[in-house]
Amino acid sequence: MLELSRVSVDYGGFTAVEHVDITVEKGELVVLLGSNGAGKSTIFNAISGLQKPSEGQIVFEETLLQGVAPDKIVQSGIVQCAEDRKLFPQMTVKENLIMGAYIHRRKRKQVNSSLEEVFELFPILYEKRANAAGSLSGGQQQMLAIGRALMAKPKLMLLDEPSIGLAPLIVEQMFEVIQKINKDGTTVLLAEQNAFAALKIADRGYVFESGSIVVKGTSEELLANDTVRRAYIGA
Amino acid sequence: MGSLLKKRGWIIGFILAAVLFPFLSQNDYFLHIMTLAFIWMIAVYGLNLLAGYTGYLSLAHAGFFAIGAYALGLLTVKAGLNYWVSLVLACLLTSAIGAVVGLVALRTREHFFAIYTLCVGYIIYLVIDKWDSLTGGVRGLIGIPAPTNIGPLSFETPLSQYYLILFFLLLTVFVMYRIVHSLTGRTFIAIRNSEDLAQTIGISTMKNKLLVFVISTFFAGLAGALYASFIRFIGPDIGYITIIFDLLTYLLVGGIGTLAGPIVGTFLIVTVSQSLQFLQDYRMLIFGPLLTLLIIFYPRGIVGAYHDWRMKSWAKKKKQTEKKQKYVQQQSRETEKKIKEG
Numbered sequence: 001m002l003e004l005s006r007v008s009v010d011y012g013g014f015t016a017v018e019h020v021d022i023t024v025e026k027g028e029l030v031v032l033l034g035s036n037g038a039g040k041s042t043i044f045n046a047i048s049g050l051q052k053p054s055e056g057q058i059v060f061e062e063t064l065l066q067g068v069a070p071d072k073i074v075q076s077g078i079v080q081c082a083e084d085r086k087l088f089p090q091m092t093v094k095e096n097l098i099m100g101a102y103i104h105r106r107k108r109k110q111v112n113s114s115l116e117e118v119f120e121l122f123p124i125l126y127e128k129r130a131n132a133a134g135s136l137s138g139g140q141q142q143m144l145a146i147g148r149a150l151m152a153k154p155k156l157m158l159l160d161e162p163s164i165g166l167a168p169l170i171v172e173q174m175f176e177v178i179q180k181i182n183k184d185g186t187t188v189l190l191a192e193q194n195a196f197a198a199l200k201i202a203d204r205g206y207v208f209e210s211g212s213i214v215v216k217g218t219s220e221e222l223l224a225n226d227t228v229r230r231a232y233i234g235a
Numbered sequence: 236m237g238s239l240l241k242k243r244g245w246i247i248g249f250i251l252a253a254v255l256f257p258f259l260s261q262n263d264y265f266l267h268i269m270t271l272a273f274i275w276m277i278a279v280y281g282l283n284l285l286a287g288y289t290g291y292l293s294l295a296h297a298g299f300f301a302i303g304a305y306a307l308g309l310l311t312v313k314a315g316l317n318y319w320v321s322l323v324l325a326c327l328l329t330s331a332i333g334a335v336v337g338l339v340a341l342r343t344r345e346h347f348f349a350i351y352t353l354c355v356g357y358i359i360y361l362v363i364d365k366w367d368s369l370t371g372g373v374r375g376l377i378g379i380p381a382p383t384n385i386g387p388l389s390f391e392t393p394l395s396q397y398y399l400i401l402f403f404l405l406l407t408v409f410v411m412y413r414i415v416h417s418l419t420g421r422t423f424i425a426i427r428n429s430e431d432l433a434q435t436i437g438i439s440t441m442k443n444k445l446l447v448f449v450i451s452t453f454f455a456g457l458a459g460a461l462y463a464s465f466i467r468f469i470g471p472d473i474g475y476i477t478i479i480f481d482l483l484t485y486l487l488v489g490g491i492g493t494l495a496g497p498i499v500g501t502f503l504i505v506t507v508s509q510s511l512q513f514l515q516d517y518r519m520l521i522f523g524p525l526l527t528l529l530i531i532f533y534p535r536g537i538v539g540a541y542h543d544w545r546m547k548s549w550a551k552k553k554k555q556t557e558k559k560q561k562y563v564q565q566q567s568r569e570t571e572k573k574i575k576e577g
Contacts, residue, residue, distance in 0.1 A: 091424070
């Protein structure tokens with residue numbers, strides 16, 4: 001479904017990501033593991049068109065994503081749920097969600113039914129629907145960010161560190177929800193530092209270190225891999 | 236619902252005050268000042284949509300104001316077209332030039348955008364000032380006709396002009412209200428919030444920025460055209476840099492990115508500066524420090540500060556009622572317990 005081949009991204013002379021190959025099949029839940037600054041977010045920005053790769057190709061459903069504008073990429077079915085839960089803080093929860101369905105703005109019925117689905121997935125958002133997004137707690141903001149991404153009805157969802165800065169109990173809930181979203185038919189590419197929790201729900205994973213992939217494999221393989229265990233799980 | 240009624244109350248109050256004003260004051264000079272203030276308000280609304288709601292501070296709007304004024308002046312005086320046709324054409328011409336300028340200017344951001352548009356505004360002024368054969372240069376353009384009659388309505392008297400321009404102001408406010416409360420308006424706010432984020436939810440930022448730029452210049456042009464037919468004489472200085480800073484001051488004082496801001500700010504500054512007329516240019520000694528203080532303590536202007544105050548008192552009230560409810564619940568629980576025990 002998504003294929004990155006030998007993708008490199010430069011930030012003015014500094015190479016953030018070098019020769020990365022990633023494939024994601026339809027229906028999979030794939031995780032990118034790596035510490036801060038390993039290049040996970042850069043890869044996401046390259047896929048969603050915010051950052052131009054200096055080398056390599058990104059292909060989504062047989063179309064090359066080179067030079068395609070970010071809004072066209074969203075229309076083709078890739079939606080990024082950015083790190084640090086970027087929301088529209090002055091807008092209400094409901095307005096944030098409706099903004100998420102921007103590309104479907106002409107299909108009012110569909111927007112309403114997606115709204116109901118998101119409220120079903122996150123009942124707390126329904127309770128807080130009239131509150132300003134900026135007034136929510138960290139966990140609720142993350143739910144809203146995921147909910148807003150779902151409103152676009154993506155084929156592929158890019159989730160950047162959904163567990164960052166959340167309480168352990170909330171993290172567990174978040175991963176359950178992500179698994180449910182995946183089971184309901186959305187392909188998910190997840191970037192995480194929380195390797196153990198992420199590998200528990202993922203099919204496959206890639207391990208990043210300073211801009212390149214060092215290990216890849218199925219979740220079982222990675223959980224059993226010594227380097228991964230030492231670096232990310234602490235065992 | 237309550238807040239909507241209250242909002243309606245404000246709007247109805249403003250309309251009533253504006254409609255009744257000529258009967259209460261009976262002074263042609265004040266009527267003149269108010270009509271001019273209404274024209275500035277229309278221009279400030281245009282600027283507000285772009286600078287306040289979308290986050291692109293354009294300093295070219297005095298230029299667009301002048302384009303609207305000169306377009307109307309030239310079309311009526313030199314081409315001899317009907318006033319209303321010229322008015323429509325003047326607005327369209329201004330927005331067309333706005334579209335061309337926007338295509339280039341909107342590739343820059345923040346202070347670069349402000350500096351770029353400042354230069355564009357100055358170039359527009361220079362073109363008007365130097366293009367003697369078309370614009371009359373420093374001599375200006377005289378003999379611009381007043382709005383022609385529509386059926387039985389004539390716009391010869393200052394009073395009728397006052398109402399005509401009030402009508403255009405109300406129309407502008409209505410259009411702004413509709414835009415700001417629509418998905419398009421929220422798209423502009425999303426762009427102000429973060430352009431990257433807007434793009435990741437599928438908003439074409441360039442298309443929307445161009446749209447808001449064109450709408451914004453349309454209203455600058457409308458204000459300019461109305462100015463030309465109200466004052467009946469225009470010179471190149473209406474496009475000069477000082478005008479855009481006047482507009483910006485009105486907007487900042489009233490509240491940037493608020494719907495009532497342009498009316499409140501313009502009205503306040505125009506009336507205060509009128510009543511301080513005897514101080515001549517020393518007025519600025521008072522205005523300068525006041526404006527600085529306002530921006531430090533109330534960056535969202537008077538209307539923004541009022542909104543914040545309302546939100547705070549609302550939250551306080553909510554907290555108090557919650558406390559009361561909790562207390563009542565506790566009391567009833569305790570009495571229940573007592574009854575059970577007793």
